[in-house]
Amino acid sequence: MKNEKSENILNKKEENMSYYVPKKNEFQIDAQKENMWNNSKGLVEKITREGWQKYICGLGELAKRLFEEKKKNEILCMDEGLSSVGDEVTGCVGSAGSGILLTKSTGEYLTEEELANYYLGIGLDKIDSFSAHANCGAAKKRFGGTQEESDQKAKKFLQTVAETVNKTFRYHKELTRPEEFHIAVVGYYIGTEDFNLKELVGKNKLPEGFRISRRYFDKLSGKADAKLAVEIALNHGFCNKFSKENPFVLVAVADPDNAEFSLEKMKEELEEVVKKFSDKVRVDGFTAPSKK
Ligand SMILES: [Zn+2]
Numbered sequence: 526m527k528n529e530k531s532e533n534i535l536n537k538k539e540e541n542m543s544y545y546v547p548k549k550n551e552f553q554i555d556a557q558k559e560n561m562w563n564n565s566k567g568l569v570e571k572i573t574r575e576g577w578q579k580y581i582c583g584l585g586e587l588a589k590r591l592f593e594e595k596k597k598n599e600i601l602c603m604d605e606g607l608s609s610v611g612d613e614v615t616g617c618v619g620s621a622g623s624g625i626l627l628t629k630s631t632g633e634y635l636t637e638e639e640l641a642n643y644y645l646g647i648g649l650d651k652i653d654s655f656s657a658h659a660n661c662g663a664a665k666k667r668f669g670g671t672q673e674e675s676d677q678k679a680k681k682f683l684q685t686v687a688e689t690v691n692k693t694f695r696y697h698k699e700l701t702r703p704e705e706f707h708i709a710v711v712g713y714y715i716g717t718e719d720f721n722l723k724e725l726v727g728k729n730k731l732p733e734g735f736r737i738s739r740r741y742f743d744k745l746s747g748k749a750d751a752k753l754a755v756e757i758a759l760n761h762g763f764c765n766k767f768s769k770e771n772p773f774v775l776v777a778v779a780d781p782d783n784a785e786f787s788l789e790k791m792k793e794e795l796e797e798v799v800k801k802f803s804d805k806v807r808v809d810g811f812t813a814p815s816k817k
Contacts, residue, residue: 554705561708562766569710569732569774577776577811590724591731592717592813597653599695600624600644602661603735603750605709606700608726615653616719619736621750622663623655623683627742634667637682641689647741655687658697660704662757701727707762708733712754714747714795715778716740716786717813734776740786744794751775751798755806767805775799777810788812 549557572580581588595616601607603619611617620627627635627643635643644652657664657680664679665672680696687694702708711734713720718740725731735754739747758764758773767773775798777791784790788810795808 549703549705554703557703558706558763558766561703562763565708565710565732566771568729569771572732573774573809577809581811582814584725584730587725587730588814591721592719592816593721594719594816595721598651599654599656600652601656601697601736602658602663603712603737603754604658604661604700604702605707605726605733605735606660606702607656607658607697608722608733608736609701610656610697611721611723616721617723617736618647618652618738618741619715620738620742620746621753622661622667622679623657624686625667625679625682626663626749626753627746637685638689641686644686644690649690649692652690652692654693654695655683656695656697657683658700660700662707662761663753666753702733707757709735709754709758709762709773711735711774711776712737712751712758713776713778714739714751714791714810716783716791717778717780720778739791739794740780748794748798751795752801755798755802759802759805769804772805772807775806775808777808779810779812781812781815782817 596614598616598618599610600618600623601610602622624640624643625634627640629635659676660672661676661679664675668675668678684694710732713734713736715736715738722731722736726733737747737750737754755773759767775795777788777795779788779791780786792808792810799806799808
């Protein structure tokens with residue numbers, strides 16, 4: 526069934542957004558990047574010093590909200606610019622481009638129908654909606670062309686996936702990061718069913734980071750997303766600002782109630798990813814509070 530309602534709203538919104546926005550020049554972008562880097566690195570340093578486990582436990586009630594169970598989820602991109610997505614009832618499941626980079630064993634990308642079938646396998650009761658977003662690196666990787674062209678293709682692709690399984694579709698035009706660069710200093714590699722970033726990111730409680738919902742995908746695609754997260758951070762993010770002293774950190778979020786997603790296993794997967802990179806990238810992690 527075609528979701529005409531959401532498409533109509535979308536078109537109206539886009540028409541209204543044709544006002545002129547002056548583009549930032551290179552110097553303005555560099556200054557903004559410098560500023561955002563200086564603002565963000567203190568928190569990661571503090572958490573690393575204290576240790577992720579101790580830090581998360583110290584958050585008390587806030588940590589509980591971080592892992593609070595949501596009945597339904599929006600399938601979205603792992604982009605850190607979507608950290609404010611989610612609400613009281615709906616959580617988020619993140620992967621590169623909402624899954625458009627998932628491949629078959631032959632290495633070919635999944636078609637719309639195959640991706641819809643993949644999500645049927647996760648269980649539709651867990652899915653509330655699908656989304657795509659502006660300036661998506663995964664879209665560019667899969668479809669090529671200009672950013673705008675690939676964004677449009679990813680939007681159409683994921684809209685078809687949503688329609689195939691009769692779910693709503695959303696397009697995020699606004700991101701919580703500058704459109705010119707990425708601000709993620711970590712990548713969350715999530716083994717828990719729920720991880721509500723919105724509760725803590727942007728409030729100086731958790732660093733900006735990619736949302737890789739490993740729990741809902743297999744090891745191969747989880748690791749591919751983690752690798753892509755590092756590449757984006759090093760090439761389209763804070764780039765050379767990362768160093769041995771201030772590394773990009775892949776953070777394993779382990780589930781104490783499921784041995785398949787233990788801290789040891791999750792960190793082991795990330796270590797395999799990290800060894801391809803220099804010491805600008807590091808693995809860390811913690812185990813979520815038990816729900817039993
Ligand atoms: Zn994206």
